[in-house]
Amino acid sequence: MVDAKKCLNAMFAAALDAARPEHVVPAALEGIATPEGRIVVVGAGKASAAMTAAVEKHWAHLSERMSGLVVTRDGHAVPCHHIEIVEAAHPVPDARGRDAARRIMEETLKGLTANDLVLALISGGGSALLALPAPGILLEEKQQLSRALLRSGASISEINCVRKHLSAIKGGRMALACSPARVVTLLISDVPGDDPSIIASGPTLPDPTTCEGALTILQRYGIDIPEAVGEVLMEGYGETPKPSDEGFAGHEVHMIATPERSLEAAAAVARTFGLEAHILSDAIEGESRDVAKTLGAIARQIAERRQPFSPPCVLLSGGETTVTVRGTGRGGRNVEFLTALAQTLHGHPRIHALAADTDGIDGMEEIAGAIIEPSTEFRALNAGHTLQSVLDNNDGHTLFETLGDSLVTGPTLTNVNDFRAILILPD
Numbered sequence: 001m002v003d004a005k006k007c008l009n010a011m012f013a014a015a016l017d018a019a020r021p022e023h024v025v026p027a028a029l030e031g032i033a034t035p036e037g038r039i040v041v042v043g044a045g046k047a048s049a050a051m052t053a054a055v056e057k058h059w060a061h062l063s064e065r066m067s068g069l070v071v072t073r074d075g076h077a078v079p080c081h082h083i084e085i086v087e088a089a090h091p092v093p094d095a096r097g098r099d100a101a102r103r104i105m106e107e108t109l110k111g112l113t114a115n116d117l118v119l120a121l122i123s124g125g126g127s128a129l130l131a132l133p134a135p136g137i138l139l140e141e142k143q144q145l146s147r148a149l150l151r152s153g154a155s156i157s158e159i160n161c162v163r164k165h166l167s168a169i170k171g172g173r174m175a176l177a178c179s180p181a182r183v184v185t186l187l188i189s190d191v192p193g194d195d196p197s198i199i200a201s202g203p204t205l206p207d208p209t210t211c212e213g214a215l216t217i218l219q220r221y222g223i224d225i226p227e228a229v230g231e232v233l234m235e236g237y238g239e240t241p242k243p244s245d246e247g248f249a250g251h252e253v254h255m256i257a258t259p260e261r262s263l264e265a266a267a268a269v270a271r272t273f274g275l276e277a278h279i280l281s282d283a284i285e286g287e288s289r290d291v292a293k294t295l296g297a298i299a300r301q302i303a304e305r306r307q308p309f310s311p312p313c314v315l316l317s318g319g320e321t322t323v324t325v326r327g328t329g330r331g332g333r334n335v336e337f338l339t340a341l342a343q344t345l346h347g348h349p350r351i352h353a354l355a356a357d358t359d360g361i362d363g364m365e366e367i368a369g370a371i372i373e374p375s376t377e378f379r380a381l382n383a384g385h386t387l388q389s390v391l392d393n394n395d396g397h398t399l400f401e402t403l404g405d406s407l408v409t410g411p412t413l414t415n416v417n418d419f420r421a422i423l424i425l426p427d
Helices: 004-017 021-030 048-058 060-065 095-108 139-152 156-165 211-220 227-234 259-272 288-305 333-345 376-382 387-392 396-403
Strands: 039-044 066-073 084-088 117-123 182-188 252-257 276-284 313-319 351-357 369-372 418-424
Touching: 004 259, 004 313, 004 351, 004 369, 004 418, 021 048, 021 182, 021 252, 039 048, 039 095, 048 060, 048 066, 048 117, 060 066, 066 095, 084 095, 139 156, 139 227, 156 211, 211 227, 259 276, 259 313, 259 418, 276 288, 288 313, 288 333, 288 351, 288 418, 333 351, 333 369, 333 376, 333 387, 333 396, 333 418, 376 387, 376 396, 387 396
Parallel strands: 039 066, 039 117, 066 084, 117 182, 182 252, 276 313
Antiparallel strands: 313 418, 351 369, 351 418
8 A cells, every 4th residue: 555645755855856956057067168267156046046056066176266146035045155145035026136136237247258157047036036127117116016916816927027028137138248258057947838038037048028018918917007117118118138139149058957857756756656657747837726626637537437547646747826816814826726626626535645836935935835635625624624715715824734734845945846746546
């Protein structure tokens, strides 16, 4: 008999290990030609400090030529000796992120030559951490828009499209500021489809989106547009550098960790438990509760009809779902998914599941996610919670803390987005 909780936790641990900077950065550096001149390290994201530490360790023999500035989320800094690490707020930006981004553009990247190398270490979360508003826009206006977008149900690609066109550093602007130095970007992907221009709003990547598209997104979700923001978007002042811009010639981009590789690592662990592992997708998007209904229906079909797979097996998926916030509870997209999944499964005796954010933070909580089992709905009722009331108030973290089923990892120092595993046991 498979120990469901042990199996689910082992798969999640393997997914994290496959994306840890200390495991993936050294191999990437092996393929990069070191420069005759300086090595300037810049970056942003929840994994960026750990990526920086891995660079310093692997290129220790080059330390005398190394300098730079990297911004990470509060609580995600790690000790570095030659590169300055700054912490800032996430997901709503703050003055620390603004000031660090300004220093990168006005100080760190100044005076570069063609003999220098700029190594950009970029991971999920970098959009909020590189908070340098476009001319004419206040930080407070960006904070207002960030809060509204995060509650609206907009996808990460839509949110980052808006961010790029209201920024003085994102959407490729950082890369152009590096000229004439060579730029190499190492990316840990947290976006569905691994589009490098979306990860952290692509500070070193050309941007195919437009001001018009950003304005349309804000209008689609009914978000109040400050006057200065409307002017920047409507007049095209915030237009980003495009793929045809010659300033990107010769730049290198390396995707060093992705959701797919983490799902493959989890699948390998599942097989050691005697389970068939089926990766459904690494790029699932949509409302968390709607995705839960669909995946729950598939799981029931497997358990009861042996279609399209036979149990015992596990369904693995990644991506980034969204939550349109209507309540006032303590929620996140993964616990929202699990609450709706438990409601869909209605105590099915042979189905267990884990859903968590690989950065260790689901929503605004320092909780990665949770686990559900056949008794979840029954135990919730005994604790005074109906699953529907939890969904109505977007209060998944309160529910799973009460049940003792929260998954707390602390900062994982990586980020390949959501991880979901649905385990279907045999009769």
